[in-house]
Amino acid sequence: MTRLGRFVRGLIGVLVTVGALEALGRAHLASEEDFPPASKVLARAAELAGDHDFVFVQLKATFEAWGVGMLLAIVIAVPLGLLFGTVPYVNTAARALVEFLRPIPSVALIPLVGLILGAGLEMKVTLIAYAAVWPVLFNTLYGLRDVDPLAKETLRAFGFGPLAILRRAVLPAAAPFIYTGVRLASSIALILAVGTEVLSGFGDGIGNFIGSASIEIGGAKDVLAGTVWAGGLGLVVNVVLMLGEKRLFHWHFREGR
Template sequence: MTTASDLSSSDTAATAPPATAARRRGARARSAGSGGMTRRGRLVRGTVGVLATVGALEALGRAHLASEDEFPPASKVLSRAAGLAGDHDFVFVQLKATLEAWGLGMLLAVLIAVPLGLLFGTVPIVNTAARAIVEFLRPIPSVALIPLVGLILGAGLEMKVTLIVYAAVWPLLFNTLYGLRDVDPLAKETLRAFGFGPLSVLWRAVLPAAAPFIYTGIRLAASIALILAVGTEVLSGFGEGLGNFIGQAAIALGGTKDVLAGTVWAGCLGLLVNVLLVLGEKRLFHWHFRGVGK
């Protein structure tokens, strides 16, 4: 049986302004998503987790379960990683080479994948024609192409950039396609009814709606690109880069500390890239986060 309070609640929900209702939904989603935890609380918990992990690795290293050359304490690894920051060759040769390959690969991946995604998403016949080749190429691991690309292009910047582009294109391409599916059909039809052409509809309705999804694809691709940059350098065994530093240390006598220090640097680069992209995402698409309650 419908009670007076039910009717009152229904009337209130029906008459509430859309913006107010959206804010309420956003507040509930933010509360549920964060578990009621503040930003400072999440930072504190994250810091505690890092310190606990470092402490555990330090204790294992000091327990002498293995020789220090094979498993050095965390404090010595972190000290070595900090010392590498003052090494001119490490920073301006090895790190620079990795970041150059990563940046160039990401730029080319965006320039290739986003237009392709827009083409596939807006021209069904092209999407149908290309679907088979896309599904054939997508599962091929990028590392499996290292020997082939190395034979064709050599073990240099060209090889790294090619493999980075190949790996980074897929998350960008598919996130662009997902973004196009999220575009409000009514917005496109309204623009067409007022005489706007296909390019104007694309610029005014499609791209703004798909942009958050494309940016998420960039975040995913950035991590994959960094993995490929370092991994390609390690496996190729030639040239310059952070991965080359790790690979050379791995075959050197007592090089475990340098291997782990280089790995710390790789993790810090990935963390820094992700933090910067997250901050950029919240600044560029603040309207989107308010709408989804993030």
Template structure:
């Protein structure tokens, strides 16, 4: 299927979903305050785009936490993955602690991190880094396993040192896997940014806007409008990352098709 065909089908799916939600809202199966029609939710979402406080305070706070958390997660997880994947002793030593920490939900750490760091950017960034580093770490490890051992041995035979082998053979082969980890981590980081703001109940951000609307009288429309904005942010981030992936790793896609 062509890219234009995929976009068209995606738009049809969105329109069908919005139409179904509009019909359910207009059917008055429950109070409109509890389940407003999709048209009113979308109208409210467009209104928020012109709200200075919403855009430059709430959205800005969420995007700042997301961006800083992603940057730190990449800086920590990718080198750590390269170390664990290249040094078997380090991998064996760290395996137990990694497997212990990985299943712990980030949201379960909100009270502890809040007590230690307080409300604000530091708490959100810490939780985002904790959640986002796992897909980055494991995709880096998977990428290292995919490196052709013959390529590494050939470089060593020609006198290249460990760092040269890493730069010329390991990183190019592992890069598509690492980038996939970035895509997965970006979605998880956005979920954590918004979710932390909702559950913490204090500070600024899109999640804080949604949480305050949820306890306000007749705030369902704002809750849903904020959720629409969260979904749109996730969609934009993914589209940009996919476009970057296709541009940076064209050779990888050609190999996959062949």
């Protein structure tokens, strides 16, 4: 299927969903204050684009926490993945701890992290980084397993040391997998950014905007409009990262065909 065809199908799916929500809202199965039509929600979302406080305080706070958390996760996960993947003894020693920590939901740590760091940027960044580390870490490990052993042995035969082999053979082969881990982690990080803001009930951010609107009378329109912005932000981030992936690793996509 061509790129245009995929775009058209995706657009049709969005329009059908919006149309169905509009019809349900207009059917008055619930009060319009509790379930407003999609057209009014989208109009409110568009109105928020001109709201200085929403864009430069709430949206900025969420995006800042997401960006710092993702950067911290990459800085932690990639070196750890390279260490675990190239030093078997370290991998074996750390495996039990990793498998213990990985299933713990980040949201379950909100009370503890909030108690230690307070309900500010530090708390959000910590929780986002914790959740985003795992996809990047495990994709780094998967990438290391995909490295051609013959390439490493050839470099060794020509007298290259471990660091040179890592730079010339291991990292280029693992890079597409690491990037995919970053792309997957970016969505998880955004979910954590908004979710933490909603659950903590403090500070700024899209989640705080949604949480505050949810306790107001007739606030359903703002709740849904804020949700549209959160979803739109996630879509933009994913599309940008996908385009970057195809541009940076076009050779990898050709090999996979």
